[in-house]
Amino acid sequence: MTDNNDPITVIESARVQEAARVGLPVIDVRPTSMYEAGHVPGAVNVPLIDPEDGSMVPDDQLVAAVETAGVQPTDDVVLYCQTGLHAGLAADTLAQKGFSNVELYSGSMNDWSAKGLPIEH
Numbered sequence: 712m713t714d715n716n717d718p719i720t721v722i723e724s725a726r727v728q729e730a731a732r733v734g735l736p737v738i739d740v741r742p743t744s745m746y747e748a749g750h751v752p753g754a755v756n757v758p759l760i761d762p763e764d765g766s767m768v769p770d771d772q773l774v775a776a777v778e779t780a781g782v783q784p785t786d787d788v789v790l791y792c793q794t795g796l797h798a799g800l801a802a803d804t805l806a807q808k809g810f811s812n813v814e815l816y817s818g819s820m821n822d823w824s825a826k827g828l829p830i831e832h
Contacts, residue, residue: 718806719813722789724826727751727816730789736782737789740801741820745793749830751823755780759797773801774808784809791816791823 731737737754739746746756757776761768768776782788788810792798795817802815816822824830 718811719802719815721817722814724816724818724823724828726814727789727791727823728828730787730814735787735789736780737791738777738780738782738801740790740792740797745820747832749824749832750820751791752829752831754791754831757801759792759801767800770804770808773804777805777810782810785811787812787814789814789816791819793820795819795821 727737731751731753737751738757739750739754740757740759742758742760742762743756746754750756757773757780759767759773777788788805790798790802790813795815798815798819799817802813805813
C-alpha cells in the first residue's frame with residue numbers, strides 16, 4: 712500500500728522532461744566522469760559516491776551539496792543516476808533529512824538513453 716505522505720514519488724522520463732522544461736532542479740547523482748560523458752539536459756551533478764575511495768558520501772554532505780545546488784527541503788527535486796539504485800538511495804536520504812517533494816526517475820540514464828532522448832555533454 713502506498714503512503715500518501717511519502718515524500719518520494721517515482722516518475723517516468725516524460726516527467727523529467729517536464730520538470731527540466733519548467734525549471735525544476737534535476738540532480739544527477741552519478742560520478743562526475745559519467746555526468747560529463749552525457750546527462751539529462753540541464754541536470755546538475757551531485758555525486759553520491761566519493762571518487763577517492765568509492766564510498767557513499769555522508770548524508771549531511773549529500774544534503775549540503777543538494778542545497779548548494781539551489782534546492783531547499785520544500786522544493787520539488789528530481790533525482791536520477793544510471794540504473795535508479797543510487798538515485799533511490801539519495802532520495803531516501805533526502806526524505807529522511809526533511810525534503811518533502813523528492814521525485815525519483817527510477818529508469819534513470821539507462822531508460823533515458825534507450826528512449827533516444829536528448830543528452831547534454
